[in-house]
Amino acid sequence: MSTLLIIEQLLNGVQFGVMLFLMAAGLTLIFGVMGLINLAHGSLYMIGAFAAAAVAGATGSFGLALAAALAVAAIAGALIEMTVIRRLYGKAHLDQVLATFALILIFSEGTRWLFGSFPLFLDIPDALSGPVTLPGGIQYPLYRLFLIAVGLLVGLGLWALIERTRVGIQIRAGENDREMIAALGVDIRRLYTLIFAIGAALAGLAGALVGAIQSVQVGMGEPVLILAFVVIVIGGIGSIKGAFIGALLVGLTDTLGGIFLPELFKLFMEPGAATQTGSALASMAIYILMSLVLVWRPTGLFGARA
Amino acid sequence: MIPERLVNWVALLGLLAVPLWAVVVDEPFTITLVTRAVILAIAAVGLNIALGIGGLVSLGHAVFFGIGGYAMGILAYHAQTFTSLNLIGLVIPGTKSMPVIWLVAIVISALAAWIIGLLSLRTSGVYFIMITLAFGQMFFYFAISWSAYGGEDGLSIYVRNGFPGLNTLVPIQFFGLCLVLLCVVLFLNARLQNAPFGLALNAARQVPTRVETVGLNPVRLKLVAFVISGAITGLAGALFADLNRFVSPTMFSWQLSGELIVLIIIGGVGRLYGPVIGACLFVALEHWLGGLTEFWHVYLGLILLAIVLFARGGIIGLLTGKEGAHV
Numbered sequence: 001m002s003t004l005l006i007i008e009q010l011l012n013g014v015q016f017g018v019m020l021f022l023m024a025a026g027l028t029l030i031f032g033v034m035g036l037i038n039l040a041h042g043s044l045y046m047i048g049a050f051a052a053a054a055v056a057g058a059t060g061s062f063g064l065a066l067a068a069a070l071a072v073a074a075i076a077g078a079l080i081e082m083t084v085i086r087r088l089y090g091k092a093h094l095d096q097v098l099a100t101f102a103l104i105l106i107f108s109e110g111t112r113w114l115f116g117s118f119p120l121f122l123d124i125p126d127a128l129s130g131p132v133t134l135p136g137g138i139q140y141p142l143y144r145l146f147l148i149a150v151g152l153l154v155g156l157g158l159w160a161l162i163e164r165t166r167v168g169i170q171i172r173a174g175e176n177d178r179e180m181i182a183a184l185g186v187d188i189r190r191l192y193t194l195i196f197a198i199g200a201a202l203a204g205l206a207g208a209l210v211g212a213i214q215s216v217q218v219g220m221g222e223p224v225l226i227l228a229f230v231v232i233v234i235g236g237i238g239s240i241k242g243a244f245i246g247a248l249l250v251g252l253t254d255t256l257g258g259i260f261l262p263e264l265f266k267l268f269m270e271p272g273a274a275t276q277t278g279s280a281l282a283s284m285a286i287y288i289l290m291s292l293v294l295v296w297r298p299t300g301l302f303g304a305r306a
Numbered sequence: 307m308i309p310e311r312l313v314n315w316v317a318l319l320g321l322l323a324v325p326l327w328a329v330v331v332d333e334p335f336t337i338t339l340v341t342r343a344v345i346l347a348i349a350a351v352g353l354n355i356a357l358g359i360g361g362l363v364s365l366g367h368a369v370f371f372g373i374g375g376y377a378m379g380i381l382a383y384h385a386q387t388f389t390s391l392n393l394i395g396l397v398i399p400g401t402k403s404m405p406v407i408w409l410v411a412i413v414i415s416a417l418a419a420w421i422i423g424l425l426s427l428r429t430s431g432v433y434f435i436m437i438t439l440a441f442g443q444m445f446f447y448f449a450i451s452w453s454a455y456g457g458e459d460g461l462s463i464y465v466r467n468g469f470p471g472l473n474t475l476v477p478i479q480f481f482g483l484c485l486v487l488l489c490v491v492l493f494l495n496a497r498l499q500n501a502p503f504g505l506a507l508n509a510a511r512q513v514p515t516r517v518e519t520v521g522l523n524p525v526r527l528k529l530v531a532f533v534i535s536g537a538i539t540g541l542a543g544a545l546f547a548d549l550n551r552f553v554s555p556t557m558f559s560w561q562l563s564g565e566l567i568v569l570i571i572i573g574g575v576g577r578l579y580g581p582v583i584g585a586c587l588f589v590a591l592e593h594w595l596g597g598l599t600e601f602w603h604v605y606l607g608l609i610l611l612a613i614v615l616f617a618r619g620g621i622i623g624l625l626t627g628k629e630g631a632h633v
Contacts, residue, residue, distance in 0.1 A: 037432045087615055093432055094363050094633040098571055099614045101564045105607030113601050226443045226560065229436040237432065280451045287444035291425050294437065298428040 004138050009259050010252070015144045017251020018151025022206035023228035024235070024243040025158055026199025032238030033174045033195050034089055039100035040080065041203050041228070042221025043107035048073040048204025049211035049220060050111055053120040062125035066208055073204020074197045081196040086189070104222070112218045119215035122208070147209055154202065155244055162240065171195060175238065227254075230286055234293045236303025245301060250286050257285035307627040314579040317586070321485060329478050337477040338549070343589040344484045345545045350569040350581030351491050352538030357567065358576030359504060360531040361511030361633045365563050366422070366438030369445045370536040372558035373418055374411035374543025376449070379461040379553035381407050386464060404469045404483075407544055415540025416533050423532035427525050442560050449555035460554025467548055474548075484545055488582070491538055496578055498534070507531050511633070539566075568606075571613060574622035576631025583621050 027041050051072035056065035080103060088096045124143045131139040162168040170191055173181040182188040207221065214220070231250050235242025262278030269277065293301065321344065328336035349371055356362040384391050384400025391398040401407065426437045450458045466474045474480045498504045510517045510524035517524045547553045556562070565588070573584030591609075595602035613620060619629050 031432065037435060084611065084615075092633055093435060094357075094567075094571075094575070095614050095618075097363060097365065097435060098567065099611055101568070102607040102610035102614065105603040105610070109601045109603040109607070113604075222560065223443070226439055230440045233433060233436050233440065276451075276453060280448055283447035283451045284444050287440055290437070290440055294425055294428055299433075 004136075005259075007134075007136070007138055008140060009255055011140055011144065011148070013252035013255035014248065015147050015151075015251070016255055017248040018148050018155075019206050019210050020224070020227055020231050020251055021151055021244050021247035022154060022202045022209075023224055024231040024247050025155070025240055026202045027225075027228055028232045028235070028238055028240060028243045029171070029195060030199050031232075033171055034192055036085065036088060037093055037096050037100070038085070038199075039097060039225065040103035040107065041199070042223075042225030043104050044073045044077055044200045044203040044221070045207035045224055046111060046218065046221040047076050047107065048207035049122070049216040050115060050120065050207075051204065052208035052211055053122045053216045054115075056122055057120070062123075062128075062212075065122065066205065069204045069208030070201045073207070074201035076204075077200020078193050078197040081193045085196060086192070089192070108218050115218075117218065119217035122211045122216055124212050143213065150205075150209060154205070158202075158240060167191075167194070227286070230290050232300070234290055234300055236300030239300070239302040242300055242302030249289065253286050253289050254282075257282040261285070308625050310577070310579075310622060310626045310628065313583075313622060313625050317579055317583050318489075321488075321582070321586070325478060325481050334477050337481050339589055339593060340586075341477070341481045341484055341549055342546075343585045344481065344488050345542050345549060346566075346569060346589065347582045347585035348484070348488050348491050348545065349539045349542035350566050350573075350585055351488070351495055352535045352540075352542065353566050354535075354570050354576065354581050355495060355498065355538070356528075356532050356535035357570060357633060358580070358631050359499060359507050359511065360528050360535075361631075362528060362532060362535075363435050363567075363633060364438045364532070364535075365435050365560070365567070366440070366442030367536070367539050367566050368558050368560065368562040369422065369442050370415040370419060370539040371543035371546065371562060371566075372445055372449065372553075372555070373415045374540035374545075375547035375553040375557040376455065376461075376543075377411040377414055377540070378407045378467065378544040378547040379463065380455055381410060382463045382467055383455065383461050402465070402467045404467045404474070404548070407467060407548075408541055411540045411544035412537045415543070416537040418540075419533045419536025420529070423529045423536075427529055427532070439560060439563070442558060442563050446555055446558040446560070449558050456554070458555060460552060460556075463547075463551045463553075466551055480549070484549075487541070487545070491541075492578060492582070494538075499578070503527070503530070511631075568610060570620075571610070572620055574620035574628075575618075575633055577620070577622045577628075580620060580622055587621065 023041065023045060027038060030036055030038055048069035052065040052069040055068035056062060084099060084103065088099055128143045128146050130142055132142045132145065134140055162171055170181060170186050174188070174191060178188060227250060231246040232243055234249060235244070235246030258279065261282040262275045265274035265278040321340065325337045325340045328334070328340070349367070352370070353364065353367045356364055380391065381401050385402045386400070390400065422438070422441050426434050426441070429437060455461055466480065468474055469483060472479045472483065474483065506517060506522050507527045510522070510527045514524040517527070543557060546557070569584035569588050570581050571584070572587055573580030573582065591606065592602070595605050617624055623629060
């Protein structure tokens with residue numbers, strides 16, 4: 001096991017974590033402000049990826065594809081907020097789960113009807129393809145570095161939006177006391193639609209960015225959604241900082257576990273059995289991490305409320 | 307408005323009449339369809355104990371369904387290959403006997419429910435939903451990577467397991483067995499609901515602080531409910547695997563967990579026969595809409611949205627004018 005491989009896997013883990021952060025940030029923001037659990041967040045991820053693949057196929061431009069992913073996901077988010085989600089605020093969690101589960105069914109089958117069951121492919125643009133040589137002689141795909149950079153920039157932008165702008169003040173106020181900011185004359189309905197659209201746009205962006213290294217297909221959103229849930233359970237629901245730390249923890253645990261656990265078991269088992277046990281355990285690693293965090297801190301690392 | 311008791315009897319008689327009619331006109335596929343509904347109903351009755359009485363929105367009940375399925379799959383696989391199961395020095399022979407398989411499925415899923423419940427019940431509300439969903443996914447990926455028992459491809463069992471005195475290969479006999487189990491489970495549920503435990507659990511869902519002040523531990527009540535619930539769903543999993551003579555990781559999938567909740571909400575949350583009516587309607591819709599259009603999930607989604615937004619009590623609520631339990 002060389003240092004080069006370890007650094008490469010660390011970077012992979014960070015890249016995966018940063019993409020999870022884009023999903024988890026929207027989820028945790030929506031829960032923090034509106035108190036809503038949104039299962040359909042994975043559908044917005046899928047919508048972003050399909051919009052990007054369709055636009056890239058028609059125009060050949062990756063930049064336009066990303067813009068389309070952001071715009072289409074944001075519009076879809078705003079639309080479902082105004083038609084369905086709005087009726088769910090203040091309702092029981094069971095109703096929210098069921099209604100957003102219904103939205104998943106509708107979006108998944110709708111997408112299958114529009115695009116068919118076969119996966120689409122989104123190509124990495126020429127300017128971002130190929131490996132680069134990092135200090136220390138490590139060859140690493142440029143596109144994955146680009147993903148890390150985009151994720152970090154978006155994280156920074158989100159932080160600036162929430163901490164430094166007027167809308168951010170309203171969002172933070174909304175987390176603490178909805179009635180009060182409505183009484184102070186903030187149009188709370190518009191604020192909610194805006195927050196939902198921001199969360200949706202982030203999910204759509206993540207879908208488009210990841211779509212270029214995986215295939216774009218129906219059902220791609222839900223595994224990521226569940227991982228994003230693990231992230232915010234670890235980080236603490238409602239906390240953007242928690243989502244960031246949690247996402248990196250999950251990304252690194254998953255990536256490194258898949259590589260190192262089988263190796264670890266080879267130290268005291270025969271190779272075949274070690275690979276099998278190791279990879280089976282690796283697939284469970286992040287859930288074990290989640291359980292440990294829960295035993296230690298039931299409200300997550302940065303969670304304030306239960 | 308129709309009395310709830312009448313609705314329940316009609317549902318039960320319908321479940322008996324349709325397969326008998328299918329025997330007369332020789333439509334074995336209809337019997338299989340109704341058997342499927344009965345087995346899903348058993349699973350949903352199990353979930354309804356945690357969800358409807360205990361207020362635990364578990365989005366990971368497929369875990370127990372899958373455990374039941376794999377209990378059947380693994381035992382029958384060892385029996386059909388004449389090998390035995392080595393569990394850290396413990397040698398367990400395979401079996402093709404349903405009662406033994408059911409017992410194993412119930413015990414192991416109860417154990418899993420105890421561990422998952424112990425961890426998940428440290429939290430509540432939306433955390434609980436996400437955590438149960440995550441545990442479901444954990445089992446799903448574990449089953450996929452567990453290549454000794456088929457991994458992603460699953461396990462096929464060539465001959466349906468046996469029950470003393472019955473020929474389970476005859477569809478109507480296997481159906482009868484499942485229906486009897488459904489009745490047993492419903493009877494247990496009804497008894498439980500009116501027993502001191504059920505009343506305390508119901509109170510723990512509504513006002514946990516009051517339950518605590520009279521000296522009961524609401525978390526313990528919920529944990530016991532979760533274990534009972536998991537055990538029943540596990541039994542249904544073993545039956546489901548026997549119906550299809552096949553187990554695969556999809557029995558652990560999060561969609562299945564979601565569908566089990568959907569069954570309950572269609573029928574009516576916290577109503578004794580809610581899961582039964584929900585399961586029958588779900589299987590009927592699946593068969594009928596699925597035959598009309600490939601994209602029947604769109605319609606299922608729309609129906610579900612309408613029920614959540616406008617008809618909270620589900621079908622039983624619509625017929626009897628009673629509201630569903632508030633969860």
